Amino acid sequence: MGEDNGGCVDSSPLGLVIAELVDDPNDPADDGYPDVAVVNCLHPGESVSVFHNTGDWSVPASALTLLGPFTLSDEPYDVKAGDFDGDEDLDLAVTLPWEGKLAILENLGNGQFEMTPTIDLDTSWPTGLVVADLNLDGRLDIAVGSTVGQSPKVEILWKESDASWTHQVIDIPEATGFGTEIVAGSVVKKLQTPALLDLVLATDGGYVATLVNRGNGQFDVVLTYTEVPTYGIALGRFRAGVILPDLVLTDYPAMDRAQVYWNDVYGGWNYKRPYVFDLDPGLYQLGGVATGRLNADTKIDFVLTVAGYVDPGPPYRHPSGIIVFVGYGDGTFVETPYFFHVDDPRNGAKPKFAKIADMDQDGFNDVVTSNNGTHNISVLINALEAIPPGGG
Numbered sequence: 470m471g472e473d474n475g476g477c478v479d480s481s482p483l484g485l486v487i488a489e490l491v492d493d494p495n496d497p498a499d500d501g502y503p504d505v506a507v508v509n510c511l512h513p514g515e516s517v518s519v520f521h522n523t524g525d526w527s528v529p530a531s532a533l534t535l536l537g538p539f540t541l542s543d544e545p546y547d548v549k550a551g552d553f554d555g556d557e558d559l560d561l562a563v564t565l566p567w568e569g570k571l572a573i574l575e576n577l578g579n580g581q582f583e584m585t586p587t588i589d590l591d592t593s594w595p596t597g598l599v600v601a602d603l604n605l606d607g608r609l610d611i612a613v614g615s616t617v618g619q620s621p622k623v624e625i626l627w628k629e630s631d632a633s634w635t636h637q638v639i640d641i642p643e644a645t646g647f648g649t650e651i652v653a654g655s656v657v658k659k660l661q662t663p664a665l666l667d668l669v670l671a672t673d674g675g676y677v678a679t680l681v682n683r684g685n686g687q688f689d690v691v692l693t694y695t696e697v698p699t700y701g702i703a704l705g706r707f708r709a710g711v712i713l714p715d716l717v718l719t720d721y722p723a724m725d726r727a728q729v730y731w732n733d734v735y736g737g738w739n740y741k742r743p744y745v746f747d748l749d750p751g752l753y754q755l756g757g758v759a760t761g762r763l764n765a766d767t768k769i770d771f772v773l774t775v776a777g778y779v780d781p782g783p784p785y786r787h788p789s790g791i792i793v794f795v796g797y798g799d800g801t802f803v804e805t806p807y808f809f810h811v812d813d814p815r816n817g818a819k820p821k822f823a824k825i826a827d828m829d830q831d832g833f834n835d836v837v838t839s840n841n842g843t844h845n846i847s848v849l850i851n852a853l854e855a856i857p858p859g860g861g
């Protein structure tokens with residue numbers, strides 16, 4: 470525990486994806502339980518670990534079975550799942566910033582994943598990625614947030630009918646910084662082709678770039694200046710009755726705020742307000758953010774990860790954990806969030822990415838975190854009474 474690895478552990482998150490990656494054909498109860506893949510950036514030993522969700526949560530500590538690790542050629546950043554070869558098993562795509570490459574691990578269908586030849590990118594420092602069929606041709610494409618020089622780019626890998634990838638680099642004029650996290654969603658209403666997904670990229674130069682998907686490889690870039698380097702972003706339908714999603718991002722240097730923006734319907738984002746957690750600001754480091762339903766109401770909530778620090782004096786330690794901001798369904802959230810302990814910072818745990826899924830299939834979403842600085846992920850099974858519904 471707590472094995473350190475210089476910049477990787479201190480500054481790079483461990484990407485995490487929840488998807489049905491492994492099915493035990495001898496165990497019908499296994500069906501439908503989502504599995505977890507997480508990238509390990511410790512050197513040496515850069516790899517992907519897959520946790521098979523057996524579905525037996527009677528003893529939570531043994532509900533996940535570790536598979537792998539499956540070796541990568543260099544330090545990874547993020548991972549997403551998609552069936553890239555059409556065999557109905559979800560494969561894994563991993564960004565390798567130091568190499569400027571993308572790795573695809575093929576799911577062999579028996580709990581094993583095999584590295585295929587890495588794909589050279591035309592941009593450098595790929596970080597976040599998203600897997601989606603961006604031109605509605607039935608083949609999954611990949612969009613990567615990256616950079617050229619000091620300016621952020623999005624590189625799209627279009628999957629062709631002969632299984633090759635065609636690269637397209639989309640410039641984001643006037644923005645600065647590295648691309649960090651990228652997400653896909655229907656951000657702008659499209660009368661002709663409502664299913665076309667747009668892309669939203671955050672940069673550590675303080676920008677959010679929406680790439681409005683016009684189809685046929687055409688994207689209009691709409692830029693919003695957020696003033697602060699961004700770490701994580703997530704979309705969510707925060708306002709009941711409003712179809713287009715709003716946005717929440719983590720404000721990295723301030724280290725104690727999430728910022729909520731409302732969709733302006735043209736691809737831009739209107740700043741609403743920050744949400745502050747009151748746990749000794751400065752003694753915590755914000756990580757990622759995820760959106761979803763986390764209590765018994767139908768309103769969308771969001772969850773942040775925070776990494777605590779160990780102090781030489783009282784109170785000695787500031788716990789690492791997750792913070793849930795309960796949504797009111799009108800685009801606002803509770804003032805006082807709920808904190809849940811993940812791990813002891815004396816173990817070096819710095820929770821980074823958070824993902825939401827119903828791990829035990831009881832009908833209520835749970836939270837999974839990647840704990841940078843350790844060899845652990847944490848699964849927080851939702852005990853509903855712990856998170857009362859928002860008022861309002």
Ligand SMILES: [Ca+2]
Nearest residue numbers: 552554556558
């Ligand atoms: Ca596959």
Ligand SMILES: [Ca+2]
Nearest residue numbers: 602603604608
């Ligand atoms: Ca496609």
Ligand SMILES: [Ca+2]
Nearest residue numbers: 763764768770
């Ligand atoms: Ca809720």
Ligand SMILES: [Ca+2]
Nearest residue numbers: 827829831833
């Ligand atoms: Ca659950």
